[in-house]
Amino acid sequence: MVTSSCHIITQELTDRDSKGGKSSEDESRLRQQLTARVQELEARLSSSSSALSAEVAELARRVRSANSAGASKNQWESLLEDYRRETGRRIAGMEEQLQAVKSRLDRMDERLGGRMGESNDSLMKEIQERLEAISQRLGQTEGHVTDLKSKNAAVNDGVHRNSDQITALMEDLSLRVGSEIAGRVQDTDSIRVELERLKASSSVGGGDSSGLKRELEECQALVRKLAEVVQTVKTVLGMKIQSEQKLRMAELKGMQEEMKQHSGKLDQLASKVNGKK
Numbered sequence: 001m002v003t004s005s006c007h008i009i010t011q012e013l014t015d016r017d018s019k020g021g022k023s024s025e026d027e028s029r030l031r032q033q034l035t036a037r038v039q040e041l042e043a044r045l046s047s048s049s050s051a052l053s054a055e056v057a058e059l060a061r062r063v064r065s066a067n068s069a070g071a072s073k074n075q076w077e078s079l080l081e082d083y084r085r086e087t088g089r090r091i092a093g094m095e096e097q098l099q100a101v102k103s104r105l106d107r108m109d110e111r112l113g114g115r116m117g118e119s120n121d122s123l124m125k126e127i128q129e130r131l132e133a134i135s136q137r138l139g140q141t142e143g144h145v146t147d148l149k150s151k152n153a154a155v156n157d158g159v160h161r162n163s164d165q166i167t168a169l170m171e172d173l174s175l176r177v178g179s180e181i182a183g184r185v186q187d188t189d190s191i192r193v194e195l196e197r198l199k200a201s202s203s204v205g206g207g208d209s210s211g212l213k214r215e216l217e218e219c220q221a222l223v224r225k226l227a228e229v230v231q232t233v234k235t236v237l238g239m240k241i242q243s244e245q246k247l248r249m250a251e252l253k254g255m256q257e258e259m260k261q262h263s264g265k266l267d268q269l270a271s272k273v274n275g276k277k
Helices: 002-018 024-068 073-116 122-204 209-275
Strands: none
16 A cells, blocks of 8 residues: 555654664665655555546447447446446545545655754655655646546536436427327227217118218318328427437537546546656
């Protein structure tokens, strides 16, 4: 762990201070040990950023794959929820590690400050400079983590907003289709009753043939009108669904762009933590 590396550095400084005289060989050995411990501290600090970057890259790959395959609403929501949950967990882990390292470095800096008043040893100065550089990079990393938290919160809001809009659309379409179906059933029942009446009139033979023919023609016209209305409803609903689908896909595309920006931010963060002083 990062905190164990800091503890080892502190302990070696304490041991060094408690011993009176040291040979140049001991001085060189201690310098090498402390340098190795500081490098280990830097490596541990970068590991969490690298893990987060890899995780987001994998989620982005899954989103691209789902997009090319024409994923359903539930699949999109599942992918976006995975992204939100995993990113939140990684960011929380990074914040916890950063705070632990920062607290340990602050305590080490205080102890080093006290020793610097008593000795101008070059090794002490070198270690303090390295620790100050790490502290500065920690501050930069904290800024990136804060930015990632804000971006993740925005994506989270977008997921829920998009889900609510899709649900509302489906409910609206369901109500409209249900209403139209009920109306068409009622029309069909009316036609059935009318046909039964005509059949009854025909069997009795009470009406003249011209009147029966006219009623049959009116019934046929009503059936044609009903078919036209049903087709119109199907066309309008189809256009409405296509329009809403295009809108939802545009929103999902925007969220994909945000995810790409997240991935780029994480790559920059990993690069800064791993390779820059």
